[in-house]
Amino acid sequence: MSVVKSVLMATRPNFLLLSVAVLTLAAALSLHILQQTSNAIPFNKTHLALLLLVFICAHAAVNLKNEIDDSRSGLDAITVKTPFSGGTGALLTSPQALKFAERLFAVLFVLLLLLGGYFTLQISFWLLPLGVLGLGLIYFYTTHITAMPWFCWFAAGFAFGPIMLFGAVMVLTQTLTLSLPVVLAGLLVFIWVNNLLLLNQLPDVFADRQVGRFNLWMRYGLKVRWMFFSSVYLSPLVIFGFAQSVQMSVLHWALLWVIPMGWLHLALAKWLNSVETTQVNDVMQQTRALSEENLAKLRPILAMNVIINLLLPLSLALMLLVSVMR
Numbered sequence: 001m002s003v004v005k006s007v008l009m010a011t012r013p014n015f016l017l018l019s020v021a022v023l024t025l026a027a028a029l030s031l032h033i034l035q036q037t038s039n040a041i042p043f044n045k046t047h048l049a050l051l052l053l054v055f056i057c058a059h060a061a062v063n064l065k066n067e068i069d070d071s072r073s074g075l076d077a078i079t080v081k082t083p084f085s086g087g088t089g090a091l092l093t094s095p096q097a098l099k100f101a102e103r104l105f106a107v108l109f110v111l112l113l114l115l116g117g118y119f120t121l122q123i124s125f126w127l128l129p130l131g132v133l134g135l136g137l138i139y140f141y142t143t144h145i146t147a148m149p150w151f152c153w154f155a156a157g158f159a160f161g162p163i164m165l166f167g168a169v170m171v172l173t174q175t176l177t178l179s180l181p182v183v184l185a186g187l188l189v190f191i192w193v194n195n196l197l198l199l200n201q202l203p204d205v206f207a208d209r210q211v212g213r214f215n216l217w218m219r220y221g222l223k224v225r226w227m228f229f230s231s232v233y234l235s236p237l238v239i240f241g242f243a244q245s246v247q248m249s250v251l252h253w254a255l256l257w258v259i260p261m262g263w264l265h266l267a268l269a270k271w272l273n274s275v276e277t278t279q280v281n282d283v284m285q286q287t288r289a290l291s292e293e294n295l296a297k298l299r300p301i302l303a304m305n306v307i308i309n310l311l312l313p314l315s316l317a318l319m320l321l322v323s324v325m326r
Contacts, residue, residue, distance in 0.1 A: 006097040007104055009090035010067040011060040014083075018160070018196075019055035021313045022189055026051075026165045028317035029182055030172035031324050032246060041174055047119075051168050054115050058164070061108040062138045067091050068101050069142035073211045080207070080295065084302040085200040109138070119171055126176050130167045134159060147212055149219040156197045161190035184242040189313060191231045191238070196309050198228060199268075199302055203295055225272060232265045242316070248323040254316055257308070264304050271297055 027048055034041055070076040071091040079087055091098045116131035137145070137159050146152050165186045170176055178186075201208070201215050209218060216224045236258045243251035275294050 003094065003097045003100050006090040006093050007064075007101045009088050010064050010097075010101055012063040012067075012088065015063060016056055016059050017310055018193070019059040019164070020052070021310050021317075022160050022165055023048075023052055023055050023168055025185055025189070025313040025317040025320075026168035027172060028320035028324070029185060030169050032181070032320050033169070033173050033175075033179060035324055037173075044172065047122075047171055050115060050118070051171060054112065054119075055164060055168075057108045057112055057115075058134060058138060058159075061105055061112065062141055062159075064101055064105045064108070065138060066142045068098065068105065070211075071098055075207060075211045075213075078207045078210065079204050082203055082295070082299060082302065084299075084306060085203045109135070112138075123171050123174060124176055127167060127170060130163050134163045134167075137163075146208075147214050149214055149216045152213075152215050153194055153198060157190035157192075157194035160193045161186040161188075165189055180245040181242055184238055184245060185313075185316065188235065188238050188242070188316075191235060192305075192309050192312060195228055195231055196305055198224070199305050202298065222272065225268065228268065229265055232261050235261055246320065246323075248319070250319050250323055251316070254312075254319060257312055257315070260304060260308055264301065264308065267301050267304070271301060 031043060034043055067076070067087060068091065070079075070087050076087045076089045076092055079085070079089075081087070081089065091101055112131075112135060116127070116135075120127050120131065137155055141155060145155050166178060166182065169178070169182050198216065201217055205215075205217050208215065216227070236255055239254050239257060240252070243249075243254060271294075274297070
């Protein structure tokens with residue numbers, strides 16, 4: 001495998017679709033807000049294109065930094081690889097790939113600084129705190145944040161919701177006032193991105209503990225499942241509140257998401273009950289990894305979690321755009 005291909009794999013291109021989905025929702029919300037305002041602020045397509053660059057660079061940078069740090073710590077060499085977890089192992093192929101990845105990360109980080117500076121000067125200096133928080137999460141996620149259970153759980157959802165979605169809406173609407181629809185959309189993104197990371201940590205508990213990571217599964221064991229289940233119960237209420245707040249009847253169709261969410265809840269509960277209690281306890285206590293049989297049964301659950309994360313914001317965006325363009 002070539003050095004360039006290895007490094008591109010380490011950015012996890014398929015994961016970057018989440019950034020596109022969140023930005024699409026932010027753009028649709030911004031169009032709705034601009035349509036409702038009397039200030040006649042035009043929708044800036046140049047800013048949208050630059051925001052897409054920011055989102056892709058930020059997401060690629062954190063993925064790349066994670067792969068770099070996991071290669072150096074040895075974690076990538078001991079994880080079980082799935083499409084959703086375990087890293088790529090792409091930087092283990094050669095020292096040249098690792099060095100090139102470090103240079104690319106530096107380029108992405110500098111580019112984010114420049115683009116963040118541009119938006120701060122063009123829109124408002126109040127965007128600066130969001131940018132600083134975002135860069136801090138990118139740089140310290142693997143080395144520091146993954147060792148702090150609650151911060152580790154909170155970080156990803158906070159990055160995609162309050163930082164990325166809120167920040168994009170502020171840029172596109174040129175206002176610092178967050179409306180109720182924006183807050184509720186950000187809450188949905190926060191909930192489901194946190195859920196994405198929470199479930200994706202399950203296959204890696206044994207390997208993660210060996211390199212000093214410490215997440216909620218390690219801290220509280222199976223009690224953590226109730227955090228996940230609670231978010232599934234909360235989500236339809238947030239979706240209903242979102243539909244009511246934008247006053248668009250078409251958005252009530254988004255409540256159909258209760259079906260895949262309900263399936264996810266039942267499937268995870270069934271999987272946890274089907275796995276031998278002794279094995280689950282051993283995994284949570286980091287004394288052994290999940291068996292291949294149990295991991296295979298977990299994969300469809302992880303896949304549905306990804307589908308909800310990608311298609312929920314896209315479906316909300318599509319419904320908003322249909323209503324805005326009528």
